Amino acid sequence: MKILLVDDSSTMRRIQKNTLSALGFTEVDEAEDGQDAVAKVSKTHYDLVLMDWNMPNMTGIEALKAIRANPETAKVPVIMVTSESEKTRILEAIQSGATNYIVKPFTPDVLKEKLDAMK
Amino acid sequence: MRAELINPFLKATMSTFQTMVNTNPTPSAPFVKAEPSLAHDVSGIIGLSGGAKGAVIISFPTKTALATVSSFIGLNVTQIDADVTDAVGELANIIAGAAKADLAGLNVTISLPSVVIGSNHKVTTPKDIPSIVIPFTCTHGDFVVEVCIALSEAK
Numbered sequence: 001m002k003i004l005l006v007d008d009s010s011t012m013r014r015i016q017k018n019t020l021s022a023l024g025f026t027e028v029d030e031a032e033d034g035q036d037a038v039a040k041v042s043k044t045h046y047d048l049v050l051m052d053w054n055m056p057n058m059t060g061i062e063a064l065k066a067i068r069a070n071p072e073t074a075k076v077p078v079i080m081v082t083s084e085s086e087k088t089r090i091l092e093a094i095q096s097g098a099t100n101y102i103v104k105p106f107t108p109d110v111l112k113e114k115l116d117a118m119k
Numbered sequence: 120m121r122a123e124l125i126n127p128f129l130k131a132t133m134s135t136f137q138t139m140v141n142t143n144p145t146p147s148a149p150f151v152k153a154e155p156s157l158a159h160d161v162s163g164i165i166g167l168s169g170g171a172k173g174a175v176i177i178s179f180p181t182k183t184a185l186a187t188v189s190s191f192i193g194l195n196v197t198q199i200d201a202d203v204t205d206a207v208g209e210l211a212n213i214i215a216g217a218a219k220a221d222l223a224g225l226n227v228t229i230s231l232p233s234v235v236i237g238s239n240h241k242v243t244t245p246k247d248i249p250s251i252v253i254p255f256t257c258t259h260g261d262f263v264v265e266v267c268i269a270l271s272e273a274k
Binding site: 008009010011012014015018054055056082083084085086087088103104105106107 | 134135138139188191192193194201202205206208209212213215216217219220223229231
């Protein structure tokens with residue numbers, strides 16, 4: 001499974017990458033913001049995108065909408081991984097096409113559970 | 120200062136540290152920040168806007184910052200560098216984001232994090248907004264979370 005990690009925090013990318021590696025997912029690319037993510041998703045096939053919400057240049061929700069609006073990338077699974085935890089935000093993400101939603105702070109078990117749910 | 124504006128940040132700090140830093144911080148009694156303000160070495164700052172305005176600031180002495188970040192990222196860090204700066208900003212972001220859920224009726228928006236590094240620096244907050252300091256102790260050392268928050272006038 002090829003995964004794209006999108007987060008402006010190198011710390012969160014490192015933590016998630018380590019967790020994914022421990023779970024056996026080693027084919028992982030990284031993007032630093034929404035713009036970078038949209039560009040990478042349009043060029044490379046990913047089986048999953050893990051997307052932060054609050055990022056400079058282009059937010060995660062804007063990137064999600066851009067990915068869904070492009071017929072070639074519309075079906076790429078996108079899980080939002082964000083500190084935005086209000087119900088209205090979660091609803092907004094799901095209505096925008098998010099496949100699932102992980103609220104920070106989260107444990108490795110939560111990430112595993114969401115990945116298992118995609119099988 | 121309304122407790123319902125402060126408690127979400129206390130709860131979010133404890134939850135964030137328990138979940139992502141592998142330590143269970145113990146809060147002490149919060150107090151109103153007085154001038155001259157406390158001095159710190161590393162501070163992560165998140166601005167608040169929308170239905171409430173102000174900022175939440177998490178501040179560490181260097182030793183606590185290094186131990187906290189080492190546990191957070193799973194790598195032993197021994198000096199303040201870009202990794203520490205990013206990690207402290209992300210901790211502030213997660214705490215503010217988690218607290219937002221309990222302030223949902225206020226429709227609060229949080230900024231991207233800023234991080235201040237400097238021995239014995241002081242973070243000044245607006246004088247017209249009350250600022251409450253919550254001291255914490257954990258296995259990595261002592262730190263404080265400062266909540267400077269007031270309802271916006273439109274509310």
